[in-house]
Amino acid sequence: MNEKKPPAPGFETLAIHAGAAPDPTTGARSTPIYQTTAYVFDEVDQAASLFNLQSYGYLYSRLTNPTVSVLEERLAALEGGRGAVCTASGHAAQMLAFFAFMEPGDQFVSADKLYGGSITQFGKSFKKFGWDVAFADADDPANIRRAITPKTKAVFVESLANPAGAVVDLEAVARIAHDAGLLFIVDNTMATPFLCRPFDWGADLVIHSTTKFLSGHGNAMGGAVIDSGKFDWAKSPKFKSLTEAEPAYHGLRFYETFGDLAFTVHGHAVGLRDLGATMAPLNAFLTITGIETLPLRMERHVANALAVARHLEKHPKVAWVSYAGLASSRYHALAKKYLPKGAGSVFTFGLKGGYAAGVKLVEGVELISHLANVGDTRSLILHPASTTHRQLSEAQQKAAGAGPEVVRVSIGLETVSDIIADLDRALAKS
Amino acid sequence: MGEPLNHDSYSDDYLRGILDRVKTIAMVGASEQWNRPSYFAMKYLQGKGYRVIPVNPRASVPEILGEKVYKNLAEIPGPIDMVDIFRRSEEAEPIVDEAIKQGAPVVWMQIGVRNDEAARKAEAAGMAVVMNRCPKIEYSRLHGELGWSGVNTGIISSKRRKPS
Numbered sequence: 001m002n003e004k005k006p007p008a009p010g011f012e013t014l015a016i017h018a019g020a021a022p023d024p025t026t027g028a029r030s031t032p033i034y035q036t037t038a039y040v041f042d043e044v045d046q047a048a049s050l051f052n053l054q055s056y057g058y059l060y061s062r063l064t065n066p067t068v069s070v071l072e073e074r075l076a077a078l079e080g081g082r083g084a085v086c087t088a089s090g091h092a093a094q095m096l097a098f099f100a101f102m103e104p105g106d107q108f109v110s111a112d113k114l115y116g117g118s119i120t121q122f123g124k125s126f127k128k129f130g131w132d133v134a135f136a137d138a139d140d141p142a143n144i145r146r147a148i149t150p151k152t153k154a155v156f157v158e159s160l161a162n163p164a165g166a167v168v169d170l171e172a173v174a175r176i177a178h179d180a181g182l183l184f185i186v187d188n189t190m191a192t193p194f195l196c197r198p199f200d201w202g203a204d205l206v207i208h209s210t211t212k213f214l215s216g217h218g219n220a221m222g223g224a225v226i227d228s229g230k231f232d233w234a235k236s237p238k239f240k241s242l243t244e245a246e247p248a249y250h251g252l253r254f255y256e257t258f259g260d261l262a263f264t265v266h267g268h269a270v271g272l273r274d275l276g277a278t279m280a281p282l283n284a285f286l287t288i289t290g291i292e293t294l295p296l297r298m299e300r301h302v303a304n305a306l307a308v309a310r311h312l313e314k315h316p317k318v319a320w321v322s323y324a325g326l327a328s329s330r331y332h333a334l335a336k337k338y339l340p341k342g343a344g345s346v347f348t349f350g351l352k353g354g355y356a357a358g359v360k361l362v363e364g365v366e367l368i369s370h371l372a373n374v375g376d377t378r379s380l381i382l383h384p385a386s387t388t389h390r391q392l393s394e395a396q397q398k399a400a401g402a403g404p405e406v407v408r409v410s411i412g413l414e415t416v417s418d419i420i421a422d423l424d425r426a427l428a429k430s
Numbered sequence: 431m432g433e434p435l436n437h438d439s440y441s442d443d444y445l446r447g448i449l450d451r452v453k454t455i456a457m458v459g460a461s462e463q464w465n466r467p468s469y470f471a472m473k474y475l476q477g478k479g480y481r482v483i484p485v486n487p488r489a490s491v492p493e494i495l496g497e498k499v500y501k502n503l504a505e506i507p508g509p510i511d512m513v514d515i516f517r518r519s520e521e522a523e524p525i526v527d528e529a530i531k532q533g534a535p536v537v538w539m540q541i542g543v544r545n546d547e548a549a550r551k552a553e554a555a556g557m558a559v560v561m562n563r564c565p566k567i568e569y570s571r572l573h574g575e576l577g578w579s580g581v582n583t584g585i586i587s588s589k590r591r592k593p594s
Contacts, residue, residue, distance in 0.1 A: 006441075009586050018582070021574060022590040029588075054470045055477065056575045064579060072580025083581040250465045257467045259541035259564065264580050 005177065011078065011194065019073030020288070033285045033407035034066045049093025049375045052176030053249060053257075063268050067281040071288050075214075075224050076264075078193040078291070079206050082229025083264030085271060086119055086222060086284065090189060090209025092122055093223030097185060097205055099271055100263065101153055101239050104130025108154040109147040111138035111168060112159040116388060116400065118187075122156075141172040145180075153238050154183040159198055160190040162374070163384065163408045164322040164348045164401040167334035174202025181236045189213070190346055190374070194298040195339045204231040205263070210287050212375030213345075216297055220286035222279050225267060229260035242266055296357045297377070297413060304419065305411040312349050313419050317357070317427050319405065323347035345411040346374045348401060355404035358383040362407065364426030367418055379419050437549065437561050442584070445568050448536055448558055452511040453481060453569035454566075456503055456534070458525050459516030460484030461493045467540075468516040469494070478569060483510070490537040503528040513544055514565060521546040530555045540564055 009017070019270075020031050039058040041047035049055040058064055072084040087093045090197060098108070111123055112135040122133040136147040138157055141430050155177040157168045162246060170186065177184035186198035187207045192214060198206050204328040210222035233242040233255045242262050245251040249269065252260040272278055302325065309323040321328070324335035325343035335343040351357040362370045362385070373386055381386065384402035435444075450532045455475060460482070461468045461576045472495055484494040500506050503513065503525070513529040515522050515538065524543035529537050530552065537552045539545065539561040549559045569575075571583045574591040 013586065017588075021585075021587055024591045027590050049473065049477075052465075055474055056579065062561055069580055076582035077584075078579060083579065212561055229476060252465055256468065256542075259566065259567075261579070261581055268579055359434050385468045 014074070014077045015194075015294050016292045018077035019070040026232065027137070031067060031070045031285060031288055033281050034061075035281055036065075037061050047169055053252065053265065054137070061281070062276055062278050063272050063280050065278075065284070067288075068279050068284040070223070071210075071222075071279075071284040072292075074291060075193075075208065075210075075290065076226050078187070078294075079208065079226045080193075080197055080228075080410075081198045082260050084224050084226040085264060085267030086224045086276040086279040087272070088223065088279055089107070089221050090187075090207070090211060090223040091117065093144070093207050093209070093225050094118065094121060094187075095277065096267060096271040096275055097207055097225045098126070098131060099275060100266060101183070101241055102129070102131045105132075105151065106130075106153050107132040107134060107149060107151040108156055109134045109136055109144055109152055110155075111144070111157040111161065112136060113138065113164070113166045113401070114158055115162040115187075115189075116402075118158075118285075119400075138168050138173060141169055141176055141196045145176045148180050152180070152182060154185055156185045156187070158187040158190065158277070159196045160188075160324070160344050162190060163406075165190075165324045165329070165343060165346060165348065167324050167331040167338055167343070169334055170198055170201035170338055178202065181238070183231060184238075190344050191339055192294060192298055194295050195344060197342050199230075201226045201338065211373075213298065213301070214291055214294065214375075215283075215287040216290040216294065216375065216377065217286070218373060218376035218378065219285040220290070222283050222287050222383075227263040227267075231263075233262060241270075246270070287329055298342070300413050301345035301411060304413065304416045305347065306342065307344035307416045308409070308411050308423070309347060309349075312423070315424075315427060316382040317352055317430065318351040321347065321349040322401075346408065348406050348408045350403070350405045352428065353376065353405070353408060353430060355385060358405060358407050359386050360430035361423075361426050362386075365422050365427045366425070367414065367422040368409070368426075370372050371375065374410035376410065377413045379414060380410040380424075382408045384408060435553070435559065436468070436560070437544070437546070440560060440563070442572060444558075445560065445563075446572050448512070448538075448560065449565065449569055449572065452536060454483065454502075454508075454510055455480050455512045456483045456506060456510045456517055456529075457514045457516060458485045458498070458503070460486050460489075460494055461516075462489055462494050462499075471514075471516075471540075471564060471589075474566045475569070481556050482514075503534075505531050506532070510534045512538055515539045517543065519543050519575045523551070526552050536560075538563070538565055541567075556588075 076084040134147040136143040185205045186203040189209045206226040208224045233239040243255045258265045273331045306325045313321045324331040368381045385404045389402040484499045489499045516574045526548040526574045
């Protein structure tokens with residue numbers, strides 16, 4: 001009576017098919033862009049069931065939309081999670097994740113090597129909600145443990161941290177978080193699920209800015225929160241928004257009613273309903289299309305990045321290169337464990353000529369684009385000290401890994417010899 | 431008899447087979463309160479064409495969603511295709527004993543309900559067993575409905591889905 005389960009589909013298959021099926025009405029094979037705000041009700045009783053979350057269906061696109069749903073299921077499948085909630089941007093995803101369980105006076109611990117925008121969001125804007133963050137240097141996971149207080153609810157890290165490519169010991173940090181009964185949240189934007197799968201190492205929620213490598217073409221903003229479905233929300237009274245009666249849904253208890261789908265349903269029915277940071281259907285469509293080629297693109301991104309990093313490491317005008325794919329990196333052993341297919345394609349390097357050389361380099365490149373983004377098909381370059389980090393003191397810049405001599409690159413998919421030649425030409429003039 | 435069923439990981443074919451065969455479901459622990467999970471599941475399954483018979487000795491109303499409430503499985507006249515258990519795990523065994531007496535071919539225990547001893551008894555009596563799952567969630571997952579909320583259904587298919 002027992003049927004054998006067929007083998008699980010591979011990553012490449014999921015990247016193309018998960019969540020998508022031919023349109024039931026037209027047979028359209030590509031996912032249609034459902035550019036609609038609302039959906040008709042057949043009858044009053046059906047509408048009531050939808051509003052009460054008793055049946056599945058579409059009500060209003062702030063909460064759910066058929067194009068966005070395809071992307072959500074695809075991301076959940078690629079990360080090996082139970083479900084996902086897409087948002088307007090990566091910042092909106094972080095907001096929605098913490099909004100699910102944080103109350104005024106609560107605290108979370110975050111690694112201090114983060115995308116600069118996240119340091120500002122956590123340290124400044126979250127304070128307006130009464131949410132406190134304690135930053136800790138995750139290079140030694142014991143620092144995370146020391147920052148935990150009775151008010152702490154979660155631990156947050158980037159698997160592959162911006163900008164210098166620091167790799168976090170996910171397994172060690174997961175153990176510290178779970179020993180304290182805390183939720184472990186991992187931002188996996190720079191690695192993508194092709195290079196790193198945080199749920200395999202104990203993460204409970206994974207966050208993405210889909211704007212970067214997932215979309216991949218620098219043309220669609222978006223974010224996502226993916227739930228492993230494995231966190232026991234009832235184990236501690238800290239997560240009562242998911243376990244206690246929700247007054248806006250007539251006393252419904254999300255965890256009791258939806259089991260391991262609780263976070264995903266709550267993220268739409270409460271998070272998107274009240275925060276309103278919904279992903280646009282067109283952006284979902286562009287991101288779905290991008291993800292179909294994610295495995296191929298990531299293979300080329302990391303191959304090109306490694307070649308460029310190796311070249312720069314030998315360049316006479318370059319003082320140092322910080323790329324976890326190089327044996328010289330302090331994160332190389334962690335990268336081999338957590339990112340066995342490659343350490344991403346964003347890294348920093350230092351110029352012997354300091355600030356002035358950095359300015360000349362970013363102004364001197366012809367092929368590489370001078371802008372503040374990562375994860376594009378195009379190679380990108382930035383001199384943080386003269387742009388994104390110029391308001392900071394030199395000491396603050398250095399602490400953020402953005403000292404005067406530092407240049408950040410996001411290596412794209414152009415012919416690798418062209419990328420290297422462009423850097424060489426500009427370095428010769430800097 | 432092949433190898434024993436793995437209750438941590440059911441195949442889609444196994445669950446789909448049960449949901450296709452079953453027509454009449456006795457729901458033990460069905461609540462008359464509209465905001466309880468059992469009410470959600472009963473209403474949804476009715477909408478998909480199943481007859482759901484509520485069983486609840488403590489119910490204070492004669493009918494739930496148009497169906498007469500019975501005090502126990504033995505009171506139900508006529509055959510039952512599946513017994514769906516909305517009770518605590520430790521209360522599952524006597525319900526399974528009753529289900530065996532009634533000759534129900536399937537016993538299904540809800541999300542959070544798991545009783546391996548009761549399952550062993552049911553399987554020894556030739557019944558198909560599902561534990562720690564919700565028939566509403568599984569039906570919608572297998573019919574392409576769950577995706578609306580971003581849930582990973584695990585379904586890969588190039589076939590057009592039938593509108594549900």
